Amino acid sequence: MEKYDVIVVGGGPGGSVAAMTAAGLGLKTIVLERGTRPGEKNVSGTGLSPKCYRDFEFMKEMKLPHERVATMATLHLSDDEAVERMSFSFTPSERAAYPEAREFLTVNVYRSELDPRLFGLAADAGAETRTSTRIVGVVKAEGGRITGVRTDTGETITGDIIIGADGVISTVARTAGIRQKWDPSEVAMIINIDFGAARADIDEAIGGNALHYWYSSVFPVGYSFFSAEGFHVGLGNYVTWWKKSPHYYLNRMFEIEGVQRQIRQCKGVAREFQNHMVTFLTNPTTTYGDSVLLVGDAAGFACPFEAEGVYYAMYSGMLAGKVAAEALSSGDVSRGFLSRYERAWRDSPVGEEFVGGEAIDGFVRGIGFNPEAGRWVIPMLNDAAFGLLNVAESHTASARNLPRLLLPYVPELARELKEDLLPLSARMVERPRRSARPGLVRLMRKALPRILPPLARFAARRPRSPYGEVVGPLLAEHFLTPYAEERINTLEEVERG
Amino acid sequence: MKTEEFAGLVHKVVPSRDFMSVDAGECTGCADCVIVCPVFLWKVREGRAVLAADYRERCLECGACWQVCSSGAIRFDFPDSGTGIVVRYG
Numbered sequence: 326m327e328k329y330d331v332i333v334v335g336g337g338p339g340g341s342v343a344a345m346t347a348a349g350l351g352l353k354t355i356v357l358e359r360g361t362r363p364g365e366k367n368v369s370g371t372g373l374s375p376k377c378y379r380d381f382e383f384m385k386e387m388k389l390p391h392e393r394v395a396t397m398a399t400l401h402l403s404d405d406e407a408v409e410r411m412s413f414s415f416t417p418s419e420r421a422a423y424p425e426a427r428e429f430l431t432v433n434v435y436r437s438e439l440d441p442r443l444f445g446l447a448a449d450a451g452a453e454t455r456t457s458t459r460i461v462g463v464v465k466a467e468g469g470r471i472t473g474v475r476t477d478t479g480e481t482i483t484g485d486i487i488i489g490a491d492g493v494i495s496t497v498a499r500t501a502g503i504r505q506k507w508d509p510s511e512v513a514m515i516i517n518i519d520f521g522a523a524r525a526d527i528d529e530a531i532g533g534n535a536l537h538y539w540y541s542s543v544f545p546v547g548y549s550f551f552s553a554e555g556f557h558v559g560l561g562n563y564v565t566w567w568k569k570s571p572h573y574y575l576n577r578m579f580e581i582e583g584v585q586r587q588i589r590q591c592k593g594v595a596r597e598f599q600n601h602m603v604t605f606l607t608n609p610t611t612t613y614g615d616s617v618l619l620v621g622d623a624a625g626f627a628c629p630f631e632a633e634g635v636y637y638a639m640y641s642g643m644l645a646g647k648v649a650a651e652a653l654s655s656g657d658v659s660r661g662f663l664s665r666y667e668r669a670w671r672d673s674p675v676g677e678e679f680v681g682g683e684a685i686d687g688f689v690r691g692i693g694f695n696p697e698a699g700r701w702v703i704p705m706l707n708d709a710a711f712g713l714l715n716v717a718e719s720h721t722a723s724a725r726n727l728p729r730l731l732l733p734y735v736p737e738l739a740r741e742l743k744e745d746l747l748p749l750s751a752r753m754v755e756r757p758r759r760s761a762r763p764g765l766v767r768l769m770r771k772a773l774p775r776i777l778p779p780l781a782r783f784a785a786r787r788p789r790s791p792y793g794e795v796v797g798p799l800l801a802e803h804f805l806t807p808y809a810e811e812r813i814n815t816l817e818e819v820e821r822g
Numbered sequence: 823m824k825t826e827e828f829a830g831l832v833h834k835v836v837p838s839r840d841f842m843s844v845d846a847g848e849c850t851g852c853a854d855c856v857i858v859c860p861v862f863l864w865k866v867r868e869g870r871a872v873l874a875a876d877y878r879e880r881c882l883e884c885g886a887c888w889q890v891c892s893s894g895a896i897r898f899d900f901p902d903s904g905t906g907i908v909v910r911y912g
Contacts, residue, residue: 361835361904366883436912454861477902494885494898504887514878514886516860518828519911555911564858564890575825597911598831600860600884814898 339621339638340490346646364440372431519560
């Protein structure tokens, strides 16, 4: 019987890049896709990030027929009555870290075009590719060693390493005994409607402003993302979040005049109803087992902030292909050897996305995915903009009125800063610096307890203005004191080594 | 316009074999599956979840019902090779 070095289960971006990498390293590789065509089981938010083009040579030449380059994104904020109150846009920074990031925010594509192209590249690299092939599970020899996979027609395909690139509900992970089910708190469901439209109409109404986020106090974060001749309008939240049918919330989003206007101006015609689940993990911990490597959604590698998945699938696929080659040349496919896969992804952009995982999770649950927070966030941002920019009064009078407009939001803001935003920024900005110079650490150890608590007390004792009365004590309580404590703890840790 | 009206806007090769089921003995009737399914495949009757008879024609294969089912009563697998949902504009 024919035997493969690597069997890749799933022909999405993760599986194809894994197969491409493994085959490129000379491994006898087969990739199995359950659909009749790659991409026909997949739905995504459509946006490929600049990272995809930075890190993969083949993406630089990839031009898909219906891609639209998004050079601007817009966030729309709507209130309880589905009335848009405020919006703002942004474009790539001229000082972004690398050229692609300076050029565009995303390239919006269809999976029905992307996935077959990547699958084809895997074939070009020498991998055998098969569609309409669903596996029912891994095959184990006596003693439990995994020796291959079995398809739903009863065929056994034999191989040394199985790369599970088979999505959120990974059959490979389930049958290899790595994981039965994610915790419901770790998975989100997204529903959306795809509209078709003429390219000229989208060019006219939308152009490069092709990523619209809709944030409100009545439905979870929604989006309208535009590709060349179509667009997706949808929203999502954790599978356990929904109190009513997802359609209730989608209807509330469709009530927004701005959403209706986009559909009208593009003359959009609904073509397809879609949904999918994505993982929202703070820290993936089940990414390999004996003879098995998991990539993409099967491993839980979706960005915990915006649920971007394709890049993480491709990157982890590449790493899995490489680790598979190392394992086979060492003749060791045990869990112990394959643990180097986890070291590899943790040390890569994939792992970096999870460094702040818990803090991001706090923010996503606190504000991003929490319409309740919209009740104060949206009016606060609106009132701040209004307070600064309105011409209803003299600017002197407006400036004087600003505290009256904004002070009611301060307690909620302070709580949110303390609970979510501060830990988020701390985790992302302050990576643990084990190499800090001991002298400096000792100095700061002595200085910080002397500086920060008095500063906090000082802030609390300055109630001389309307700001001071509210902000001072809150600043002291939520900000400076906990910050001082945390810094001191960190320094103590560093000192202990 | 109601978004529910679009729920039937799917392309499929209808699977000939069952790929989902519910174990009435395990089901607690919590209705989490009823709420989460965007194509309305589940109902609760006499305190137990019941799957629509025509689910093979309408299911989007997202697995959300299986994922939210805390009692483990729902069995979900993917439809057979080459059958099921065909997403054209994913």
